[in-house]
Amino acid sequence: MPGTDRPVLETKRNDNESGETTQAVYDHMADIHDAQKTLLSRKHFSVRNQIYLGNVLVFLFALVMVLVLTLNNNQVQKRLKFLEFVNDFSSEIQQARRYEKNYFLYGTNLNDAKENIHLAESIFTTKSEEFSELLGGQFARQEIFSKIGAYKTLLEQLYQRGQKDQNNFHVTPFSKEIELKLRGYGKEILTSAQTMITLEKKTLEKTLSRSRYIHIYSILILLVFLAINTYLLVSRLYSTLNRFAAYAKRIASGDFRPILPQRNFRDEFTDLAIAINEMIKEIDLREAVLIQTHKMKAIGTLTAGVAHEINNPLNNIMLTVHMLLEDYHELSEEEIMEMLKDVAAETDRSKKIIRNLLDFARESTSTMESFDLSILLKDTVHLLENQIRFSGIQVDLQFAENFPKIHGDAQKVQQVFVNLLLNALDASIKGSKIQVIGTLGDTGDSVKVSVIDYGQGIPKHVLPSVFDPFFTTKSKGKGTGLGLSVSQGIIAKHGGTLTVKSEEGRGSCFTITFPIINFPEIHTFSL
Amino acid sequence: MSKPLEILLLDDEVIVGKRLKPALGSIGCNVEVFQDPELAVKRIAEKDFDIVVTDIYMDGMDGLQVLELVHEKLPRTKVIMITGYAMISLAREAMEKGAFDFIAKPFKPDDLRAVIAKAAKALGFSIEFNPKSVRG
Structure with a gap:
C-alpha cells in the first residue's frame, strides 16, 4: 500500500522532533553526550585559580623578601649604633689623653682628663653589655674594662700626688714614670677601639652590600617569576582561544562533530566547550529537520513527475479494461488472455514507477x-x-x-x-x-x-x-x-x-x- | 456514411494503439496506428487524414511539432492531443497552436470517441456514437 507510506513517514518525523531524534543525524548525539562526560571528568584548574595562585606566590615571595631585608636592616642599624658607641668612647679617651698630655707638658689641670675618662668609662659600662657580642665576647670587654680601670687609677694617683706637691709636680720623675704607663694604656685602648671601628666598618659594608644584592636579586627573581606566570597564562588563553576560533570555523562549515577534551584539566573553557557542544546538538537537530524538509521538497518535485508518468500505464489499463467490458463477448479467449496480460504488465510498470520514489522517500535511520x-x-x-x-x-x-x-x-x-x-x-x-x-x-x-x-x-x-x-x-x-x-x-x-x-x-x-x-x-x- | 473517417493515431505506448484501433473502428473510423513519430510524420506527408490523435511527450519529436507539421500540410485536419502530463499551461499551448481538443490520460475509449464525434461533426462527417460502455 504505497499510499499509506507518507503519513507514516510524517508521524515518525514528529516523534523524532519531540526528542528521540538523537539518532537522526549520524549518531552525533551519543558522541556529544560522551564528549560532555569526558570534558567534565577531568581535574579542575580554572584560569581564575591560575591567576590566584600566581598572585599568592608573588605575595609570599615578596613577604619573604621583606623579612630578609628587615632583618638585614636591623643588623645594619645595630652596627651603626655600635660604631657610634665606639666612636663616642674613643673620642672621650682621646679627649682624656689630650688633657693628660697638656698636663704633662704645661702642668694644666688634670680634672678635665679625669672627667673625660670617667665619661668614657660610663659610656663603656652602659653600652658594652649591649654590644658584648660585637666587642668580641666577655673576655675582650673585660680586658678593655681593666685597661680603662688601670688608666683611671694612674690618673687618680697622679692627681692625688699632684694635690700634695703643687709646684711642678708634672716634671718630677714620678710623674714621668706614670706618664709612660698612662701613654701605654691610652694607646692600647685607642688602638683596640680603632681596630674595632675598622673591623666594624668592614662588616657594615658587607652587610650593606648584601642588602643591595638581596634587593637586586629579589627584584630580578620577581620579574622572572612574573614573566613566566604571564607567559603561562597568556599562552593558555591564547592557544585555547585559537582552538575555539578553529572550532567555530569548523562548525560553520557544517562539521558537527563535538569538541573533545584536549587537555588534562578542566577550566572556564571547558564550560565554553560544553556550551558549544550543546549548541552543536541543537544545530544538528535543526539541520536534520532542514535536511528532511528539503528532502520533502525534492520528493514533491519527483512526485509530480511520477504522478504524470503513472498516467501512462493507468491509461493503458483503463483502455484495456474498458475494451474488455465492451467487447468481452465478441473477443476470443486468446485475445482476452492477451489483454489481461497487458493489464498485469502495466500494473507491474506502475509499481516500478512508484517504487523508486518510495525508496527515496522512505525515512530510515541513517x-x-x-x-x-x-x-x-x-x-x-x-x-x-x-x-x-x-x-x-x-x-x-x-x-x-x-x-x-x-x-x-x-x-x-x-x-x-x-x-x-x-x-x-x-x-x-x-x-x-x-x-x-x-x-x-x-x-x-x-x-x-x-x-x-x-x-x-x-x-x-x-x-x-x-x-x-x-x-x-x-x-x-x-x-x-x-x-x-x-x-x-x-x-x-x-x-x-x-x-x-x-x-x-x-x-x-x-x-x-x-x-x-x-x-x-x-x-x-x-x- | 459514404466514406470512413481517416484517423492517424500516434502514441509511443503500444497498448494505446492496440486498444484504440478496434475501439475507433467500431464507430466506423479507419485507423492507422504509429508508435514512432518519424514514421507517422512520413505517413502524414503521404496521406491526407481527417483526424490526427497524438501523444505530446515522445522520444525524438513531441506532439506539438506533429501538430504544426499537420497544419502546415493540411489545415483542415483536426488534431487531438492526448497526454499524461496534464497541465493547464500545456493544454493552453496546444490549443493556441490550433489543436482541436486536449485529452488527459487516463481516459476511457468513450471519451476519445466523443471528441472524435465532435471533430467529425465539425468536418461535416456524421458518425453514430452512442456511449455504451459501462460508466465509471
Whole structure:
C-alpha cells in the first residue's frame, strides 16, 4: 500500500522532533553526550585559580623578601649604633689623653682628663653589655674594662700626688714614670677601639652590600617569576582561544562533530566547550529537520513527475479494461488472455514507477555503509527519469573503471545528487545534456563526481552566496533556497567538499569530493 | 456514411494503439496506428487524414511539432492531443497552436470517441456514437 507510506513517514518525523531524534543525524548525539562526560571528568584548574595562585606566590615571595631585608636592616642599624658607641668612647679617651698630655707638658689641670675618662668609662659600662657580642665576647670587654680601670687609677694617683706637691709636680720623675704607663694604656685602648671601628666598618659594608644584592636579586627573581606566570597564562588563553576560533570555523562549515577534551584539566573553557557542544546538538537537530524538509521538497518535485508518468500505464489499463467490458463477448479467449496480460504488465510498470520514489522517500535511520557511487548515480538518474524525459534533456553518466567505493549514508548522498540533478535540469535548456562524471581525486585518496550542465549558468555576483541557506534565484514558491546549503552540510558530514564553478550563459559544474573509505570516525578523531 | 473517417493515431505506448484501433473502428473510423513519430510524420506527408490523435511527450519529436507539421500540410485536419502530463499551461499551448481538443490520460475509449464525434461533426462527417460502455 504505497499510499499509506507518507503519513507514516510524517508521524515518525514528529516523534523524532519531540526528542528521540538523537539518532537522526549520524549518531552525533551519543558522541556529544560522551564528549560532555569526558570534558567534565577531568581535574579542575580554572584560569581564575591560575591567576590566584600566581598572585599568592608573588605575595609570599615578596613577604619573604621583606623579612630578609628587615632583618638585614636591623643588623645594619645595630652596627651603626655600635660604631657610634665606639666612636663616642674613643673620642672621650682621646679627649682624656689630650688633657693628660697638656698636663704633662704645661702642668694644666688634670680634672678635665679625669672627667673625660670617667665619661668614657660610663659610656663603656652602659653600652658594652649591649654590644658584648660585637666587642668580641666577655673576655675582650673585660680586658678593655681593666685597661680603662688601670688608666683611671694612674690618673687618680697622679692627681692625688699632684694635690700634695703643687709646684711642678708634672716634671718630677714620678710623674714621668706614670706618664709612660698612662701613654701605654691610652694607646692600647685607642688602638683596640680603632681596630674595632675598622673591623666594624668592614662588616657594615658587607652587610650593606648584601642588602643591595638581596634587593637586586629579589627584584630580578620577581620579574622572572612574573614573566613566566604571564607567559603561562597568556599562552593558555591564547592557544585555547585559537582552538575555539578553529572550532567555530569548523562548525560553520557544517562539521558537527563535538569538541573533545584536549587537555588534562578542566577550566572556564571547558564550560565554553560544553556550551558549544550543546549548541552543536541543537544545530544538528535543526539541520536534520532542514535536511528532511528539503528532502520533502525534492520528493514533491519527483512526485509530480511520477504522478504524470503513472498516467501512462493507468491509461493503458483503463483502455484495456474498458475494451474488455465492451467487447468481452465478441473477443476470443486468446485475445482476452492477451489483454489481461497487458493489464498485469502495466500494473507491474506502475509499481516500478512508484517504487523508486518510495525508496527515496522512505525515512530510515541513517546507516553508514560502503557503497558504489556509480550505482547510486544510476539509481538516481532512474529516479529522476520522468523529470529528465519531461525536460527533454539527456543525462550522460561517465564513471571511471573500478570506481572505488565510499563510506557514508547512501540515502543522504542520493539526496544531494537528486538536488544537484534537479537544479541542473532546471537550468538546462531543452535538448541540451547533463554530464555526470566520476573520477579519482588527484592524490588517489578521494573520488570526485562532477555534475555539469550547459544551461544558463550562475551570475558571478551570485556565485559566492549559492551555498547560503535560504538563498535562491528561483521565483517565490519554486525554490526554498535550502538545496545547496543542505547538500553542502551533508557532504561536509562525509568529510567531503562541494564546490561550484560556473560561467553565465555557458553552464555550471558542481563537484563533490569524497574521501575513500576512511570516513573520519568520531572516536579516532582528535581535535 | 459514404466514406470512413481517416484517423492517424500516434502514441509511443503500444497498448494505446492496440486498444484504440478496434475501439475507433467500431464507430466506423479507419485507423492507422504509429508508435514512432518519424514514421507517422512520413505517413502524414503521404496521406491526407481527417483526424490526427497524438501523444505530446515522445522520444525524438513531441506532439506539438506533429501538430504544426499537420497544419502546415493540411489545415483542415483536426488534431487531438492526448497526454499524461496534464497541465493547464500545456493544454493552453496546444490549443493556441490550433489543436482541436486536449485529452488527459487516463481516459476511457468513450471519451476519445466523443471528441472524435465532435471533430467529425465539425468536418461535416456524421458518425453514430452512442456511449455504451459501462460508466465509471
